[in-house]
Amino acid sequence: MAAIGKSEWEVKIPEKTLKEKLYFENLKATVIDTKLCSRCLTCACVCPVDGIIAIDGVEFPNYEEECTDCSACVKVCPRFVYEPKSGLGSYIEFIAGQSKRFKGQDGAMVTELIVSAIEMGMIDRGLFVGRDEDWVTEIFHVRDIEQLEIPTLGGTKYTFARVLPELKKAVRFTKKGVGVVGTPCMVSGVRKLQQEFPLFREKIKLVVGLFCTENFHYDELTKYLKEKGVDFSKLIKTDITMGKFIATMTDGEVKFKVRALEEILPSGCNVCTDFTAVESDTSVGSVGSAAGFSTVVVREENAKKIIDFIKKKGYADFGEAKPEELGFLIGHKKKREENIGK
Amino acid sequence: MKKVATPEYDIKDKLKHHVSALSTAAKEVVMPLNVTTQYPRERRKMPDCFRGYILFDPERCISCFQCSFVCPANAIWMKEAPSGRYYPTLDYGKCIFCHFCVDTCPGGALKQTKIHDVAYKDMDEMFTLTEEMIEPPEIIREDEGYVDYVIDKEDLSLKRTKGIDKLIVDVAPSQGVPLVSLCVEPENCLGCGICEGMCESGAVSSLKEDGMVRMKIDVDKCTGCGLCVKECPMQILRLFRE
Amino acid sequence: MIDINALISTIMNNQVNIPLLQPLLDPLLGMPVIGYIIALILWKPFFVLILIPGFATMGIMLLILPWIERKMVGRMQWRVGPREISPHTRGIIQLLADSLRFLFQEVIIHKDAHKLYFLQFPFLYFIPVLLPLLFINAGTAGNPLVPIQTDYALQIMVALISLMPVFILGVGWASNNRFSFIGTVREAFLYFAYEIPFIVVILAMIVLYGTSNTVGVIDKQSGVWWGIIQNPLAALTFFIATVMATARLPFEIPEADQEVSFGPFVEYSGIAFGLAYVMGYEKMYVLSAIMTMLFLGGGSGPVIPGLGDLSYGIWFVIKTLIVLVVMANLRGVYPRYRLDQGLRIGWGAMLILALIALGWSIVVMGVRL
Ligand SMILES: Cc1cc2nc3c(=O)[nH]c(=O)nc-3n(C[C@H](O)[C@H](O)[C@H](O)COP(=O)(O)OP(=O)(O)OC[C@H]3O[C@@H](n4cnc5c(N)ncnc54)[C@H](O)[C@@H]3O)c2cc1C
Ligand code: SF4
Ligand code: SF4
Ligand code: SF4
Numbered sequence: 001m002a003a004i005g006k007s008e009w010e011v012k013i014p015e016k017t018l019k020e021k022l023y024f025e026n027l028k029a030t031v032i033d034t035k036l037c038s039r040c041l042t043c044a045c046v047c048p049v050d051g052i053i054a055i056d057g058v059e060f061p062n063y064e065e066e067c068t069d070c071s072a073c074v075k076v077c078p079r080f081v082y083e084p085k086s087g088l089g090s091y092i093e094f095i096a097g098q099s100k101r102f103k104g105q106d107g108a109m110v111t112e113l114i115v116s117a118i119e120m121g122m123i124d125r126g127l128f129v130g131r132d133e134d135w136v137t138e139i140f141h142v143r144d145i146e147q148l149e150i151p152t153l154g155g156t157k158y159t160f161a162r163v164l165p166e167l168k169k170a171v172r173f174t175k176k177g178v179g180v181v182g183t184p185c186m187v188s189g190v191r192k193l194q195q196e197f198p199l200f201r202e203k204i205k206l207v208v209g210l211f212c213t214e215n216f217h218y219d220e221l222t223k224y225l226k227e228k229g230v231d232f233s234k235l236i237k238t239d240i241t242m243g244k245f246i247a248t249m250t251d252g253e254v255k256f257k258v259r260a261l262e263e264i265l266p267s268g269c270n271v272c273t274d275f276t277a278v279e280s281d282t283s284v285g286s287v288g289s290a291a292g293f294s295t296v297v298v299r300e301e302n303a304k305k306i307i308d309f310i311k312k313k314g315y316a317d318f319g320e321a322k323p324e325e326l327g328f329l330i331g332h333k334k335k336r337e338e339n340i341g342k
Numbered sequence: 343m344k345k346v347a348t349p350e351y352d353i354k355d356k357l358k359h360h361v362s363a364l365s366t367a368a369k370e371v372v373m374p375l376n377v378t379t380q381y382p383r384e385r386r387k388m389p390d391c392f393r394g395y396i397l398f399d400p401e402r403c404i405s406c407f408q409c410s411f412v413c414p415a416n417a418i419w420m421k422e423a424p425s426g427r428y429y430p431t432l433d434y435g436k437c438i439f440c441h442f443c444v445d446t447c448p449g450g451a452l453k454q455t456k457i458h459d460v461a462y463k464d465m466d467e468m469f470t471l472t473e474e475m476i477e478p479p480e481i482i483r484e485d486e487g488y489v490d491y492v493i494d495k496e497d498l499s500l501k502r503t504k505g506i507d508k509l510i511v512d513v514a515p516s517q518g519v520p521l522v523s524l525c526v527e528p529e530n531c532l533g534c535g536i537c538e539g540m541c542e543s544g545a546v547s548s549l550k551e552d553g554m555v556r557m558k559i560d561v562d563k564c565t566g567c568g569l570c571v572k573e574c575p576m577q578i579l580r581l582f583r584e
Numbered sequence: 585m586i587d588i589n590a591l592i593s594t595i596m597n598n599q600v601n602i603p604l605l606q607p608l609l610d611p612l613l614g615m616p617v618i619g620y621i622i623a624l625i626l627w628k629p630f631f632v633l634i635l636i637p638g639f640a641t642m643g644i645m646l647l648i649l650p651w652i653e654r655k656m657v658g659r660m661q662w663r664v665g666p667r668e669i670s671p672h673t674r675g676i677i678q679l680l681a682d683s684l685r686f687l688f689q690e691v692i693i694h695k696d697a698h699k700l701y702f703l704q705f706p707f708l709y710f711i712p713v714l715l716p717l718l719f720i721n722a723g724t725a726g727n728p729l730v731p732i733q734t735d736y737a738l739q740i741m742v743a744l745i746s747l748m749p750v751f752i753l754g755v756g757w758a759s760n761n762r763f764s765f766i767g768t769v770r771e772a773f774l775y776f777a778y779e780i781p782f783i784v785v786i787l788a789m790i791v792l793y794g795t796s797n798t799v800g801v802i803d804k805q806s807g808v809w810w811g812i813i814q815n816p817l818a819a820l821t822f823f824i825a826t827v828m829a830t831a832r833l834p835f836e837i838p839e840a841d842q843e844v845s846f847g848p849f850v851e852y853s854g855i856a857f858g859l860a861y862v863m864g865y866e867k868m869y870v871l872s873a874i875m876t877m878l879f880l881g882g883g884s885g886p887v888i889p890g891l892g893d894l895s896y897g898i899w900f901v902i903k904t905l906i907v908l909v910v911m912a913n914l915r916g917v918y919p920r921y922r923l924d925q926g927l928r929i930g931w932g933a934m935l936i937l938a939l940i941a942l943g944w945s946i947v948v949m950g951v952r953l
């Protein structure tokens with residue numbers, strides 16, 4: 001008998017808060033129904049029966065029959081035992097960058113980081129969020145630079161994306177490793193996954209976090225934007241700067257105060273205090289640097305190596321970034337701590 | 343590089359070779375050997391392990407899908423029977439008669455025969471349903487004896503024998519390679535119990551107690567069918583040789 | 585004015601004498617019209633041309649020779665040969681079946697072929713192939729069975745045989761097909777390679793026999809002193825040249841199925857192909873008959889009682905058949921030579937052999953004189 005196979009093994013499972021119920025019911029009661037759920041979809045990534053889906057909120061339509069009561073979702077959900085994080089987090093470098101090769105939301109540094117990591121051989125695929133004509137998000141496995149010819153891969157889509165469910169596939173197919181881009185809640189989910197399962201620990205080599213104040217439900221945001229007169233067939237870019245939502249179309253712009261979007265603010269974001277994705281390998285955002293530049297917070301060694309590689313190859317221009325400019329938004333999100341449990 | 347020189351013959355050798363060639367030919371004309379089989383009046387005697395038409399014994403099938411996985415021609419399609427279990431169907435339009443399926447079947451449900459000359463009216467008919475695989479096809483025979491190749495010392499010759507070659511042989515059902523499923527990355531296990539649910543032979547068990555799921559594969563019960571390996575969401579089970 | 589009586593008396597004075605059949609023939613000869621016809625048939629020159637060894641014999645040969653060839657080569661190669669058609673007769677009517685098939689097959693003349701020549705040449709080809717039959721002596725010196733007696737018989741035959749390839753070249757050209765072109769060019773190359781030794785050998789035999797009259801030729805081979813014993817090298821060279829001329833293995837270079845798919849005849853189908861196929865065997869027959877006459881003592885042999893003149897004819901046919909069978913059997917023994925090898929044999933070994941044979945003839949002649 002081969003030595004590496006085991007015929008007996010044990011799996012630790014966490015304590016249930018509701019003893020008689022399935023684990024999913026526990027998750028539902030503790031996270032989803034209490035409006036803590038951030039829609040990061042980490043639970044969907046790991047669920048063995050692929051039962052967890054996100055329509056309006058996160059749900060498992062048929063859980064009575066299909067849930068195997070394995071506890072995986074509870075284990076990985078970053079909000080089951082919620083430890084809110086905030087602040088700027090630790091970093092080794094705080095710079096502004098602008099890619100010479102790609103066009104993106106700001107300085108296209110996210111795209112640059114992932115593509116450079118592929119070029120370096122650190123990872124062999126990165127998960128990107130693209131979109132179709134109606135701005136419904138789609139996930140792409142980018143494996144070489146030519147795929148970046150799809151113009152919709154760069155740029156921010158202010159709606160939830162199913163990145164993590166796709167991660168399961170990516171992790172299974174990858175040889176060298178996977179790079180993920182995500183909002184702070186997704187970054188936390190990835191870290192939880194890595195903490196619980198060696199598979200993800202080994203295979204996810206790069207986690208790029210995005211600065212995030214809030215994200216939106218697709219239906220609600222599109223309905224709102226349409227009311228404001230945004231024509232989706234002409235929409236080419238959405239952006240939030242200086243407290244304004246700007247929808248750029250081929251023939252003009254629609255601008256309004258972000259504050260106006262408060263009424264459709266998802267409940268999960270309402271309790272989220274992490275602006276800079278403190279748990280990521282590197283965070284990227286727009287505040288803190290000049291227009292056309294992305295602010296890059298380099299937190300871990302692997303991200304530092306990529307930045308050095310980009311510098312060596314001259315793929316990007318670098319400039320000064322000001323950490324203090326982030327203060328307002330960090331503080332703004334920190335205040336949301338009060339909402340937890342309400 | 344090694345060059346092979348053409349053999350040099352002098353006139354005497356050449357003449358000798360010509361004479362020997364002509365005399366051999368003359369000898370064969372007078373007393374010829376013969377290797378032609380007068381099919382269908384005669385039939386080659388096939389070895390018992392001949393890879394021909396495949397018969398199926400549903401009693402032995404454990405619905406493990408191994409035959410359909412291994413088939414290099416994608417000729418086997420698993421069809422749901424009224425009982426809810428899956429049984430193989432075989433498309434002879436695709437089958438290349440490699441008999442990988444026969445060799446791989448852990449239950450010995452697939453069986454080789456020497457039937458190799460089957461006629462079909464059209465392509466659809468070549469798609470053989472499970473029910474049709476159980477009984478051999480209708481056989482009409484014209485042969486009254488079989489012909490066997492015999493190699494004695496230097497020459498190949500045919501031995502013609504009276505007596506009919508049995509097309510369906512009784513062979514012991516193939517044992518396959520004894521395999522057993524084991525977990526290679528226990529740390530990644532979700533404890534979902536899907537493997538337990540898939541296992542037909544009740545070899546996998548999961549027991550929940552004191553904050554633990556105790557997973558156990560009973561090596562003696564495991565038939566090596568690979569169903570749990572196929573279904574495990576984390577892909578952490580592998581088939582090992584016993 | 586034709587003198588009918590003189591004609592009738594010529595015919596009646598030169599009748600084939602078959603004692604065994606005489607009782608049967610006599611009453612028929614007495615009848616008015618049938619009598620004339622029978623008399624005409626029994627008129628020696630006509631009898632030879634029409635029956636033995638002429639057209640009738642040739643026809644029978646054509647039917648059984650391919651069968652003999654296929655059967656024997658099959659045995660050599662451990663196969664069975666033709667069998668499925670009439671298994672009881674061991675497939676002897678295979679060729680009949682084949683020719684029926686050819687007969688009913690469509691004859692395709694493709695649009696780039698030269699229509700006129702394409703159809704004409706296979707028929708024209710029959711002229712040089714059949715005419716030599718007029719000069720073949722199937723009898724003995726004392727009892728010649730020859731349609732036309734002339735002192736230039738051998739020369740005329742050589743001239744006619746040399747004409748054969750011209751029609752094959754024509755056929756190949758008219759077919760307008762790359763394979764037929766290649767085959768034709770091969771034929772042309774080979775033509776010179778065998779034709780010169782062939783002519784030299786005939787010359788050697790004319791020198792040896794001191795005559796080119798077919799009656800004289802047989803006369804000089806009395807007893808066991810057949811041509812093949814008087815000048816074996818000439819016989820060998822003539823045989824090889826025959827094999828080359830009929831494009832049979834190992835010199836099947838112009839037709840080489842596997843390389844140029846029947847060479848000059850690649851475009852032929854149906855009955856036209858049948859003709860081309862049959863022509864090869866006719867050529868074989870005529871050349872074998874010449875070989876029998878020149879080297880194997882013609883029709884000489886023990887007289888079969890009761891058959892009279894016919895017995896010579898029968899011996900002649902038997903000898904010819906033996907030559908044919910030997911020639912056919914080469915097919916199962918030798919592989920095909922390459923063109924260059926074939927040419928080397930023609931221009932090298934064969935020419936040398938032919939010249940030696942000529943020298944030998946001259947020496948023998950000198951000694952005799
Ligand atoms: C929902 C959201 C809110 C944000 N809010 C702020 C903010 O308040 N302040 C601020 O400074 N920056 C914010 N950002 C970050 C900013 O918009 C840019 O994404 C960032 O500056 C990187 O720009 P880039 O040109 O370097 O990236 P690009 O090279 O343009 O790449 C953009 C990357 O973002 C990914 N992406 C796009 N949409 C999503 C999505 N919905 N979910 C997950 N990944 C996505 C794409 O896959 C792509 O890899 C937010 C981003 C998102 C997704
Ligand atoms: S927070 Fe994320 S992991 Fe937890 S329930 Fe919501 S989507 Fe699932
Ligand atoms: S099957 Fe497991 S991961 Fe899926 S919902 Fe049930 S307990 Fe959660
Ligand atoms: S014999 Fe080979 S090709 Fe045919 S069904 Fe079996 S595995 Fe497939």
Ligand code: SF4
Nearest residue numbers: 403404406407409447
């Ligand atoms: S391999 Fe054998 S036991 Fe498994 S499904 Fe096929 S026939 Fe049935």
Ligand code: SF4
Nearest residue numbers: 531532534535537574
């Ligand atoms: S199917 Fe896989 S993950 Fe689920 S319990 Fe079995 S081994 Fe563990």
